[in-house]
Amino acid sequence: MAKVIYEKPKGITDAITHYCPGCTHGIIHGLVAESLEELGVLGESIGVAPVGCAVLAYNYFNCDMQEAAHGRAPAVATGIKRVLPDRTVFTYQGDGDLAAIGTAEIVHAAARGENITVIFVNNAIYGMTGGQMAPTTLLGQVTTTTPYGRKPEANGFPIRICEMLSTLEGAAYVARVSVHDINNIRKAKKAIKEAFQTQIDRKGFSIVEVLSTCPTNWGLTPAEAIKWLKNNMIPHYPLATFKSPWGVK
Amino acid sequence: MAARGNVIFDNERCKGCELCTTVCPVGIIEMSSRLNSRGYHFSQVKEGMMEKCIACGFCGMTCPDFVIKVERL
Numbered sequence A: 001m002a003k004v005i006y007e008k009p010k011g012i013t014d015a016i017t018h019y020c021p022g023c024t025h026g027i028i029h030g031l032v033a034e035s036l037e038e039l040g041v042l043g044e045s046i047g048v049a050p051v052g053c054a055v056l057a058y059n060y061f062n063c064d065m066q067e068a069a070h071g072r073a074p075a076v077a078t079g080i081k082r083v084l085p086d087r088t089v090f091t092y093q094g095d096g097d098l099a100a101i102g103t104a105e106i107v108h109a110a111a112r113g114e115n116i117t118v119i120f121v122n123n124a125i126y127g128m129t130g131g132q133m134a135p136t137t138l139l140g141q142v143t144t145t146t147p148y149g150r151k152p153e154a155n156g157f158p159i160r161i162c163e164m165l166s167t168l169e170g171a172a173y174v175a176r177v178s179v180h181d182i183n184n185i186r187k188a189k190k191a192i193k194e195a196f197q198t199q200i201d202r203k204g205f206s207i208v209e210v211l212s213t214c215p216t217n218w219g220l221t222p223a224e225a226i227k228w229l230k231n232n233m234i235p236h237y238p239l240a241t242f243k244s245p246w247g248v249k
Numbered sequence B: 001m002a003a004r005g006n007v008i009f010d011n012e013r014c015k016g017c018e019l020c021t022t023v024c025p026v027g028i029i030e031m032s033s034r035l036n037s038r039g040y041h042f043s044q045v046k047e048g049m050m051e052k053c054i055a056c057g058f059c060g061m062t063c064p065d066f067v068i069k070v071e072r073l
Ligand SMILES: Cc1ncc(C[n+]2csc(CCOP(=O)(O)OP(=O)(O)O)c2C)c(N)n1
Pocket: A051, A052, A053, A054, A070, A093, A094, A095, A096, A097, A098, A101, A121, A123, A125, A126, A127, A128, A129, A134, A214
Protein backbone atom coordinates (compact mmCIF):
# COMPACT_ATOMS: atom_id res chain seq x y z
CA MET A 1 0.00 0.00 0.00
CA ALA A 2 1.28 3.43 -0.91
CA LYS A 3 2.16 5.55 2.12
CA VAL A 4 1.26 9.23 1.91
CA ILE A 5 4.41 11.36 2.46
CA TYR A 6 2.78 14.73 1.83
CA GLU A 7 -0.70 16.00 1.03
CA LYS A 8 -2.81 19.09 1.69
CA PRO A 9 -3.28 19.23 5.48
CA LYS A 10 -6.75 18.65 6.95
CA GLY A 11 -6.50 22.08 8.57
CA ILE A 12 -6.53 23.73 5.11
CA THR A 13 -9.81 24.11 3.22
CA ASP A 14 -10.24 23.26 -0.46
CA ALA A 15 -10.40 26.96 -1.39
CA ILE A 16 -7.74 28.15 -3.83
CA THR A 17 -5.97 31.04 -2.12
CA HIS A 18 -5.80 34.55 -3.55
CA TYR A 19 -2.06 34.78 -2.78
CA CYS A 20 0.26 35.59 -5.67
CA PRO A 21 2.15 32.70 -7.33
CA GLY A 22 5.06 31.59 -5.13
CA CYS A 23 4.10 33.74 -2.12
CA THR A 24 5.25 31.89 0.99
CA HIS A 25 2.17 32.87 3.00
CA GLY A 26 0.79 29.56 1.68
CA ILE A 27 3.70 27.49 3.03
CA ILE A 28 3.21 29.11 6.45
CA HIS A 29 -0.55 28.40 6.38
CA GLY A 30 0.30 24.74 5.76
CA LEU A 31 2.70 24.58 8.71
CA VAL A 32 0.16 26.13 11.09
CA ALA A 33 -2.54 23.71 9.92
CA GLU A 34 -0.28 20.65 10.21
CA SER A 35 0.83 21.72 13.69
CA LEU A 36 -2.73 22.12 14.99
CA GLU A 37 -3.69 18.76 13.53
CA GLU A 38 -0.64 16.93 14.92
CA LEU A 39 -1.22 18.41 18.39
CA GLY A 40 -4.83 17.20 18.22
CA VAL A 41 -6.32 20.68 18.69
CA LEU A 42 -7.49 21.55 15.17
CA GLY A 43 -11.17 21.02 16.03
CA GLU A 44 -11.01 23.34 19.03
CA SER A 45 -8.78 26.06 17.56
CA ILE A 46 -9.80 29.64 16.89
CA GLY A 47 -7.68 31.79 14.58
CA VAL A 48 -7.76 35.56 14.26
CA ALA A 49 -7.07 36.93 10.77
CA PRO A 50 -5.36 40.29 10.20
CA VAL A 51 -5.65 43.09 7.72
CA GLY A 52 -3.01 42.54 5.08
CA CYS A 53 -2.65 39.91 2.39
CA ALA A 54 -3.78 37.28 4.92
CA VAL A 55 -7.09 39.12 5.44
CA LEU A 56 -8.96 36.21 3.83
CA ALA A 57 -7.14 33.55 5.91
CA TYR A 58 -10.51 32.66 7.43
CA ASN A 59 -11.38 31.08 4.09
CA TYR A 60 -8.26 28.90 4.16
CA PHE A 61 -7.90 27.59 7.73
CA ASN A 62 -10.25 24.73 8.50
CA CYS A 63 -11.08 25.91 12.03
CA ASP A 64 -13.11 28.68 13.62
CA MET A 65 -11.80 32.08 12.54
CA GLN A 66 -12.47 35.69 13.47
CA GLU A 67 -11.44 38.77 11.50
CA ALA A 68 -9.87 41.65 13.44
CA ALA A 69 -9.44 45.32 12.65
CA HIS A 70 -5.96 46.26 11.40
CA GLY A 71 -3.33 45.44 14.08
CA ARG A 72 -5.92 44.48 16.69
CA ALA A 73 -5.70 40.71 16.37
CA PRO A 74 -3.86 40.24 19.72
CA ALA A 75 -6.60 42.21 21.51
CA VAL A 76 -9.35 40.16 19.83
CA ALA A 77 -7.47 36.93 20.60
CA THR A 78 -7.11 38.04 24.22
CA GLY A 79 -10.87 38.38 24.54
CA ILE A 80 -11.55 35.02 22.89
CA LYS A 81 -8.95 33.21 25.02
CA ARG A 82 -10.19 34.71 28.27
CA VAL A 83 -13.78 33.66 27.53
CA LEU A 84 -12.80 30.27 26.13
CA PRO A 85 -9.56 29.34 27.95
CA ASP A 86 -9.66 25.70 26.79
CA ARG A 87 -9.50 26.63 23.10
CA THR A 88 -6.22 27.04 21.23
CA VAL A 89 -6.25 30.65 20.05
CA PHE A 90 -3.86 32.13 17.50
CA THR A 91 -3.39 35.28 15.49
CA TYR A 92 -1.87 35.33 12.01
CA GLN A 93 -0.40 38.78 11.29
CA GLY A 94 1.83 40.52 8.79
CA ASP A 95 4.60 42.94 9.67
CA GLY A 96 2.56 46.00 8.77
CA ASP A 97 -0.31 44.71 10.88
CA LEU A 98 1.80 43.65 13.87
CA ALA A 99 4.81 45.98 13.83
CA ALA A 100 3.23 49.24 12.62
CA ILE A 101 -0.44 49.93 13.39
CA GLY A 102 -0.62 47.04 15.89
CA THR A 103 2.56 47.68 17.89
CA ALA A 104 0.72 48.62 21.08
CA GLU A 105 -1.49 45.53 20.94
CA ILE A 106 1.35 43.06 20.44
CA VAL A 107 3.60 44.62 23.09
CA HIS A 108 0.88 44.64 25.73
CA ALA A 109 -0.42 41.16 24.88
CA ALA A 110 3.13 39.88 25.38
CA ALA A 111 3.64 41.96 28.52
CA ARG A 112 0.42 40.59 30.01
CA GLY A 113 1.64 37.08 29.28
CA GLU A 114 -1.59 36.50 27.42
CA ASN A 115 -1.86 32.76 26.74
CA ILE A 116 -2.21 33.05 22.96
CA THR A 117 0.01 32.12 20.00
CA VAL A 118 1.03 34.68 17.40
CA ILE A 119 2.18 33.72 13.91
CA PHE A 120 4.02 36.80 12.67
CA VAL A 121 4.72 36.82 8.93
CA ASN A 122 7.58 39.22 8.22
CA ASN A 123 8.02 39.96 4.53
CA ALA A 124 9.63 43.37 5.10
CA ILE A 125 6.86 45.21 3.23
CA TYR A 126 3.16 46.08 3.11
CA GLY A 127 2.15 43.46 0.58
CA MET A 128 -1.58 43.99 0.29
CA THR A 129 -1.53 47.72 -0.31
CA GLY A 130 1.10 47.74 -3.05
CA GLY A 131 4.53 47.45 -1.49
CA GLN A 132 4.97 50.40 0.86
CA MET A 133 7.75 50.49 3.47
CA ALA A 134 7.02 48.58 6.69
CA PRO A 135 8.82 49.09 10.04
CA THR A 136 10.64 45.85 9.14
CA THR A 137 11.82 47.05 5.71
CA LEU A 138 15.61 46.71 5.48
CA LEU A 139 17.91 49.71 5.16
CA GLY A 140 18.49 50.38 1.47
CA GLN A 141 15.44 48.34 0.46
CA VAL A 142 13.44 49.89 -2.36
CA THR A 143 9.69 50.11 -1.77
CA THR A 144 7.02 52.31 -3.32
CA THR A 145 7.43 54.79 -0.44
CA THR A 146 11.25 54.52 -0.35
CA PRO A 147 11.98 54.63 -4.09
CA TYR A 148 15.67 55.37 -3.46
CA GLY A 149 15.96 52.77 -0.70
CA ARG A 150 15.15 53.05 3.02
CA LYS A 151 17.37 55.68 4.62
CA PRO A 152 17.73 55.90 8.42
CA GLU A 153 17.75 59.72 8.46
CA ALA A 154 14.31 59.90 6.89
CA ASN A 155 12.81 56.47 7.57
CA GLY A 156 14.36 55.21 10.83
CA PHE A 157 15.65 51.71 11.46
CA PRO A 158 14.05 48.28 10.98
CA ILE A 159 12.48 46.80 14.13
CA ARG A 160 13.53 43.37 15.39
CA ILE A 161 10.26 42.29 17.00
CA CYS A 162 11.49 39.02 18.55
CA GLU A 163 14.47 40.64 20.27
CA MET A 164 12.21 43.44 21.55
CA LEU A 165 9.46 41.16 22.89
CA SER A 166 12.02 38.80 24.46
CA THR A 167 12.72 41.43 27.12
CA LEU A 168 9.16 41.02 28.48
CA GLU A 169 8.60 38.51 31.30
CA GLY A 170 5.16 37.61 29.92
CA ALA A 171 6.62 36.30 26.65
CA ALA A 172 7.22 32.59 27.24
CA TYR A 173 8.12 31.41 23.75
CA VAL A 174 9.79 33.63 21.13
CA ALA A 175 11.40 32.29 17.97
CA ARG A 176 12.33 33.50 14.49
CA VAL A 177 12.33 31.04 11.62
CA SER A 178 12.28 31.08 7.83
CA VAL A 179 10.79 29.02 5.02
CA HIS A 180 13.44 29.51 2.32
CA ASP A 181 14.42 25.84 2.05
CA ILE A 182 13.34 22.38 3.18
CA ASN A 183 15.54 22.32 6.27
CA ASN A 184 14.17 25.68 7.40
CA ILE A 185 10.58 24.70 6.59
CA ARG A 186 11.08 21.75 8.96
CA LYS A 187 12.55 24.01 11.66
CA ALA A 188 9.69 26.49 11.20
CA LYS A 189 7.17 23.70 11.73
CA LYS A 190 8.96 22.62 14.91
CA ALA A 191 8.89 26.18 16.28
CA ILE A 192 5.19 26.63 15.45
CA LYS A 193 4.39 23.37 17.24
CA GLU A 194 6.42 24.44 20.26
CA ALA A 195 4.61 27.77 20.34
CA PHE A 196 1.22 26.03 20.37
CA GLN A 197 2.49 23.58 22.99
CA THR A 198 3.46 26.59 25.15
CA GLN A 199 -0.15 27.72 25.01
CA ILE A 200 -1.56 24.22 25.62
CA ASP A 201 0.70 23.97 28.70
CA ARG A 202 -0.60 27.41 29.83
CA LYS A 203 2.89 28.87 29.99
CA GLY A 204 1.95 32.27 28.57
CA PHE A 205 2.44 34.28 25.40
CA SER A 206 4.09 32.65 22.38
CA ILE A 207 5.19 34.15 19.07
CA VAL A 208 6.88 32.72 15.99
CA GLU A 209 8.21 35.25 13.50
CA VAL A 210 8.40 33.63 10.07
CA LEU A 211 10.51 35.35 7.41
CA SER A 212 8.46 35.24 4.22
CA THR A 213 8.64 36.42 0.62
CA CYS A 214 6.59 38.95 -1.33
CA PRO A 215 7.73 38.24 -4.91
CA THR A 216 5.17 40.65 -6.36
CA ASN A 217 6.19 43.75 -4.42
CA TRP A 218 9.88 42.85 -4.22
CA GLY A 219 9.79 42.71 -8.03
CA LEU A 220 11.37 39.27 -8.17
CA THR A 221 10.39 35.82 -9.39
CA PRO A 222 9.34 33.43 -6.59
CA ALA A 223 12.71 31.60 -6.78
CA GLU A 224 14.67 34.90 -6.80
CA ALA A 225 12.61 36.10 -3.83
CA ILE A 226 13.60 33.00 -1.84
CA LYS A 227 17.29 33.82 -2.52
CA TRP A 228 16.74 37.49 -1.63
CA LEU A 229 15.21 36.50 1.70
CA LYS A 230 18.14 34.22 2.49
CA ASN A 231 20.82 36.72 1.48
CA ASN A 232 19.28 39.94 2.80
CA MET A 233 16.72 39.26 5.51
CA ILE A 234 18.49 36.60 7.56
CA PRO A 235 21.64 38.70 8.18
CA HIS A 236 19.43 41.40 9.74
CA TYR A 237 16.86 39.05 11.29
CA PRO A 238 18.89 36.16 12.74
CA LEU A 239 17.08 32.85 13.05
CA ALA A 240 16.95 31.75 16.69
CA THR A 241 14.83 30.59 19.58
CA PHE A 242 15.04 33.55 21.93
CA LYS A 243 12.86 32.19 24.75
CA SER A 244 11.29 28.83 25.47
CA PRO A 245 9.68 27.12 28.48
CA TRP A 246 12.03 24.23 27.70
CA GLY A 247 15.12 26.49 27.72
CA VAL A 248 17.23 27.73 24.81
CA LYS A 249 20.58 26.41 23.64
CA MET B 1 17.73 1.12 -3.68
CA ALA B 2 16.15 4.49 -2.96
CA ALA B 3 12.45 4.57 -2.13
CA ARG B 4 10.18 4.81 -5.15
CA GLY B 5 7.57 7.49 -5.15
CA ASN B 6 4.53 8.70 -6.95
CA VAL B 7 3.47 12.34 -7.14
CA ILE B 8 -0.03 13.50 -8.02
CA PHE B 9 -0.66 17.10 -9.06
CA ASP B 10 -3.99 18.88 -8.64
CA ASN B 11 -3.32 20.94 -11.76
CA GLU B 12 -6.20 23.34 -11.22
CA ARG B 13 -4.63 24.55 -7.93
CA CYS B 14 -1.22 25.24 -9.53
CA LYS B 15 -0.15 28.87 -10.01
CA GLY B 16 2.94 28.06 -12.05
CA CYS B 17 5.37 29.54 -9.50
CA GLU B 18 8.03 26.90 -10.33
CA LEU B 19 9.22 26.55 -6.71
CA CYS B 20 8.63 22.78 -6.76
CA THR B 21 10.99 22.44 -9.75
CA THR B 22 13.82 24.05 -7.73
CA VAL B 23 13.70 21.61 -4.78
CA CYS B 24 13.37 18.21 -6.46
CA PRO B 25 16.66 16.42 -5.73
CA VAL B 26 16.35 14.30 -8.87
CA GLY B 27 15.15 17.13 -11.13
CA ILE B 28 12.11 15.42 -12.56
CA ILE B 29 9.55 18.24 -12.26
CA GLU B 30 8.97 20.61 -15.18
CA MET B 31 6.36 23.16 -16.18
CA SER B 32 3.83 22.07 -18.77
CA SER B 33 3.48 24.03 -22.00
CA ARG B 34 -0.27 23.72 -21.41
CA LEU B 35 -2.33 26.05 -19.22
CA ASN B 36 -4.89 25.28 -16.55
CA SER B 37 -8.31 26.94 -16.58
CA ARG B 38 -6.93 29.95 -14.64
CA GLY B 39 -4.19 30.53 -17.19
CA TYR B 40 -1.18 29.14 -15.37
CA HIS B 41 1.41 26.77 -16.82
CA PHE B 42 1.11 23.90 -14.36
CA SER B 43 3.83 21.62 -13.04
CA GLN B 44 4.22 17.98 -14.03
CA VAL B 45 6.69 15.11 -13.87
CA LYS B 46 8.82 14.83 -17.00
CA GLU B 47 7.66 12.17 -19.45
CA GLY B 48 8.65 8.70 -18.24
CA MET B 49 10.60 10.00 -15.22
CA MET B 50 8.22 9.11 -12.37
CA GLU B 51 10.29 6.03 -11.52
CA LYS B 52 13.18 8.32 -10.54
CA CYS B 53 11.08 9.87 -7.74
CA ILE B 54 12.54 9.08 -4.30
CA ALA B 55 9.37 10.10 -2.39
CA CYS B 56 11.24 12.76 -0.41
CA GLY B 57 8.12 14.96 -0.26
CA PHE B 58 10.12 18.16 -0.82
CA CYS B 59 7.94 19.30 -3.74
CA GLY B 60 4.80 18.99 -1.62
CA MET B 61 6.33 20.74 1.39
CA THR B 62 7.52 23.64 -0.78
CA CYS B 63 4.35 24.21 -2.79
CA PRO B 64 2.49 27.21 -1.33
CA ASP B 65 -0.73 26.06 -2.97
CA PHE B 66 -1.16 22.45 -1.81
CA VAL B 67 -1.05 21.14 -5.37
CA ILE B 68 1.06 18.05 -4.77
CA LYS B 69 0.40 14.74 -3.05
CA VAL B 70 3.46 12.52 -2.61
CA GLU B 71 3.21 8.76 -2.01
CA ARG B 72 5.92 6.23 -1.20
CA LEU B 73 5.29 3.02 -3.13
C1 LIG C 1 -6.87 51.36 9.83
C2 LIG C 1 -6.22 50.98 8.54
N1 LIG C 1 -5.10 51.61 8.16
C3 LIG C 1 -4.48 51.26 7.00
C4 LIG C 1 -5.01 50.28 6.21
C5 LIG C 1 -4.31 49.93 4.92
N2 LIG C 1 -3.60 48.67 5.01
C6 LIG C 1 -4.18 47.51 4.62
S1 LIG C 1 -3.15 46.21 4.74
C7 LIG C 1 -1.87 47.21 5.29
C8 LIG C 1 -0.53 46.66 5.60
C9 LIG C 1 -0.36 45.24 5.19
O1 LIG C 1 0.95 44.83 5.37
P1 LIG C 1 1.34 43.57 6.24
O2 LIG C 1 0.63 43.57 7.53
O3 LIG C 1 2.82 43.51 6.28
O4 LIG C 1 0.72 42.33 5.44
P2 LIG C 1 1.19 41.67 4.06
O5 LIG C 1 0.16 42.15 3.08
O6 LIG C 1 2.57 42.14 3.75
O7 LIG C 1 1.12 40.20 4.32
C10 LIG C 1 -2.29 48.53 5.37
C11 LIG C 1 -1.42 49.63 5.80
C12 LIG C 1 -6.19 49.64 6.65
N3 LIG C 1 -6.74 48.64 5.96
N4 LIG C 1 -6.78 50.01 7.81
